[in-house]
Structures are given as C-alpha cells and as structure tokens.
Amino acid sequence: MDNNSPMLVLGIETTCDETAAAVIERAPDGRGKILSNIVRSQVEEHARFGGVVPEIAARAHVDVLDGIIDRAMHEAGIDYAQLDGVAAAAGPGLIGGVIVGLTTAKAIAMVHDTPLVAVNHLEAHALTPRLTDGVEFPYCLFLASGGHTQIVAVTGVGQYVRLGTTVDDAIGEAFDKVAKMLGLPYPGGPQVERAAANGDATRFAFPRPMQGRPDANFSLSGLKTAVRNEASRITEITPQDINDLCASFQAAVLDSTADRLSVGLKLFREQFGAPRALVAAGGVAANQAIRGALLDVATKAQTQLIMPPPSLCTDNGAMIAWAGAERLALGMTDTMEAQPRARWLLDANATAPAGYGKTRAGF
Numbered sequence: 001m002d003n004n005s006p007m008l009v010l011g012i013e014t015t016c017d018e019t020a021a022a023v024i025e026r027a028p029d030g031r032g033k034i035l036s037n038i039v040r041s042q043v044e045e046h047a048r049f050g051g052v053v054p055e056i057a058a059r060a061h062v063d064v065l066d067g068i069i070d071r072a073m074h075e076a077g078i079d080y081a082q083l084d085g086v087a088a089a090a091g092p093g094l095i096g097g098v099i100v101g102l103t104t105a106k107a108i109a110m111v112h113d114t115p116l117v118a119v120n121h122l123e124a125h126a127l128t129p130r131l132t133d134g135v136e137f138p139y140c141l142f143l144a145s146g147g148h149t150q151i152v153a154v155t156g157v158g159q160y161v162r163l164g165t166t167v168d169d170a171i172g173e174a175f176d177k178v179a180k181m182l183g184l185p186y187p188g189g190p191q192v193e194r195a196a197a198n199g200d201a202t203r204f205a206f207p208r209p210m211q212g213r214p215d216a217n218f219s220l221s222g223l224k225t226a227v228r229n230e231a232s233r234i235t236e237i238t239p240q241d242i243n244d245l246c247a248s249f250q251a252a253v254l255d256s257t258a259d260r261l262s263v264g265l266k267l268f269r270e271q272f273g274a275p276r277a278l279v280a281a282g283g284v285a286a287n288q289a290i291r292g293a294l295l296d297v298a299t300k301a302q303t304q305l306i307m308p309p310p311s312l313c314t315d316n317g318a319m320i321a322w323a324g325a326e327r328l329a330l331g332m333t334d335t336m337e338a339q340p341r342a343r344w345l346l347d348a349n350a351t352a353p354a355g356y357g358k359t360r361a362g363f
C-alpha cells in the first residue's frame with residue numbers, strides 16, 4: 001500500500017447482539033466508501049428472555065460470523081490478499097462475543113499477513129460521521145444506545161474527552177425497562193415511541209433528572225422508578241394508560257436530554273471552541289421525538305446537527321472498518337497480543353461516576 005492508493009479494510013463487530021462484518025474503502029483524501037455492510041441481528045434469539053443473554057449471544061456469534069465475513073468479502077468483490085488491514089471491535093462489550101470477533105480477526109490477519117487493528121467500539125460510533133458526512137474535528141458526540149449514554153468531545157482520532165455520562169442506566173436501557181414493566185415486547189425503545197405517539201405527555205408529572213445541574217451527566221433510574229410507581233397505582237391498566245405513561249416518560253427523557261446536552265455543548269465551547277457539529281449516534285437516535293429535541297439543542301447552540309442514517313447509528317461492521325482505516329492511516333496498528341476488553345473507557349482520563357459497574361451502562 002502506498003499513500004496514493006485507497007485502503008481496503010475489513011471490520012468485524014460482535015460486542016453485543018449484532019454479528020456484523022463490512023468492507024470499506026478509504027481514499028487518500030480521507031473520504032470513505034462502504035463496499036459491503038452485513039448485519040445479522042440476534043433479536044429473535046433474545047426476545048423471549050426480554051434482554052440480551054450473554055451466553056446465547058456468544059454462541060450465536062460463533063455460529064454465523066464466518067459466513068457473515070464471507071458474504072461481506074463477496075459483496076465487496078475483493079479477496080483477502082487485497083486487504084490493507086482487518087479491524088475488530090475489541091471492547092467494550094459482552095466478553096464472550098468480543099473474544100469471538102477479535103480472535104477471528106487475528107486469524108485473518110495472521111493467515112493473510114495483513115495488519116490488525118483492535119478498535120474500541122465507542123470510538124467506532126464516534127468516528128462514523130466522518131465516514132458518512134466527512135465531519136471535521138472537533139465535534140461534539142451524543143452517543144445514546146442500550147449500553148451507553150455519553151457526551152464526548154471528539155478532537156482527533158484517538159482523542160476523546162468525556163463531557164458527560166450516565167450515573168446509572170443508559171437511555172436505551174431505560175426505554176427497554178419501561179417497555180418491559182408495561183408488558184411491551186423487547187426491544188422496547190421503538191415500542192415506547194409508538195405508544196407515546198398516542199398518549200398524553202402531560203398526564204403524569206415525571207421528574208426531569210439532573211435538570212439545571214452544572215455538569216453534563218445523566219441519570220435515568222429515578223425516572224424509571226417513578227414510571228413503575230405510577231403504573232403500579234393503576235389497578236386495571238388500559239392501553240390508553242400505557243400510551244400516557246410512555247408519552248409522559250418520553251417527554252421527561254426529552255427535557256432531560258435537551259438540558260444535559262445544552263450543558264455539554266457549553267462545556268465543549270469553553271474547552272475546545274465552537275464545535276463543527278453536534279453528532280448523534282446509537283439506537284436511541286432513531287427516536288423521532290429525540291431527533292427533534294436534538295435539532296432544537298443544536299440550533300440554540302448555533303451548530304449543525306449530523307445524524308448518520310439509522311443503519312449506521314446502530315451497531316454495524318462498517319463503523320469498525322472505518323475506525324480501523326482511520327487508525328491505519330495514522331500508522332496505529334495492534335499486535336497479536338491485543339486483549340478483548342469487557343470495559344474500555346473511550347477517554348482514559350475520565351473517572352467513573354458514582355454507580356459505575358452497577359448496570360450494563362458502558363463508560
């Protein structure tokens with residue numbers, strides 16, 4: 001590979017309940033192109049348990065990963081000898097799945113004598129808007145998924161400063177738990193959004209957690225408990241009650257998110273100047289009401305809102321391949337000693353807030 005030819009990178013994602021592989025091309029000028037992007041969701045395997053079961057996830061990754069990689073290579077129309085590198089998400093995530101993906105990437109790297117890049121899954125979410133929209137540094141990332149809720153200043157590849165995080169549940173996790181307590185199927189986020197669309201958001205006065213605090217942290221567990229308390233007070237719960245509970249819950253999440261993000265953007269400006277964009281990623285960003293709230297926040301902060309398409313906001317292989325390519329372009333590769341990691345802070349200097357380790361919320 002010389003500096004004037006495009007780079008071809010295979011990316012592998014197995015940190016949670018999606019088995020994914022993709023091939024991307026990175027041009028010398030930094031522009032990216034997705035050549036293939038195969039995602040197999042395990043939602044059906046986990047649905048009857050109401051959440052992701054780690055052992056089932058790991059086994060499902062083992063069963064399908066090789067086939068998914070073959071398909072990604074085939075659709076991209078290249079063979080292994082043409083790869084400039086292979087990237088795998090080495091964490092944070094469910095350790096069984098991470099081991100499957102990283103070990104497979106090591107085997108490919110060894111057999112085909114190509115560099116390995118052990119990617120932080122959160123870094124891959126953070127760099128995705130550079131693949132989709134060519135966003136330049138520095139920008140402010142709002143990452144909200146089932147496992148993560150963070151506001152991060154992204155100032156360069158490998159340069160992340162966490163401005164805010166959840167002290168308990170992740171936002172997606174709170175949506176999932178509220179859905180579960182109201183008897184809605186897993187995964188709950190889209191179900192709660194649908195129910196909320198037909199509900200009265202003013203019927204229940206739920207708390208707006210952390211509102212007005214000078215830090216940019218989130219808290220969701222008190223709100224979740226408030227929903228449970230109200231629901232348990234209703235003797236025979238009707239579909240309209242469920243809609244109203246969902247609408248009132250979602251309204252509280254929106255207000256809290258808008259407040260926390262506006263503080264996050266203020267902190268960003270103080271430390272790094274004007275952000276090039278507010279970028280949203282993670283499954284929660286698929287929520288239309290949340291998208292609307294983010295647009296308001298960005299407009300008030302006089303910056304643009306960038307949202308990668310939903311299929312690239314949720315877990316996928318292209319984001320891993322892209323993060324691998326960004327690192328490779330800077331000469332950042334890993335050895336066969338790279339370790340799978342259940343926990344892996346994006347900002348190594350960030351300290352864990354109170355509540356760290358009590359939930360599956362990642363930091």
Ligand code: KG4
Pocket residue numbers: 016144145146147148171172173175176187188189190193282283284285286287288313314315
């Ligand atoms: O990023 P993602 O696909 O996977 C990880 O958690 O890493 O995010 C999934 C999360 C789930 O908690 C799901 O309930 C939530 O995102 N989610 C939503 C919506 N769609 C997905 N939450 C609220 N509203 C939605 N429309």
Ligand code: ZN
Pocket residue numbers: 121125145282314315
């Ligand atoms: Zn993710």
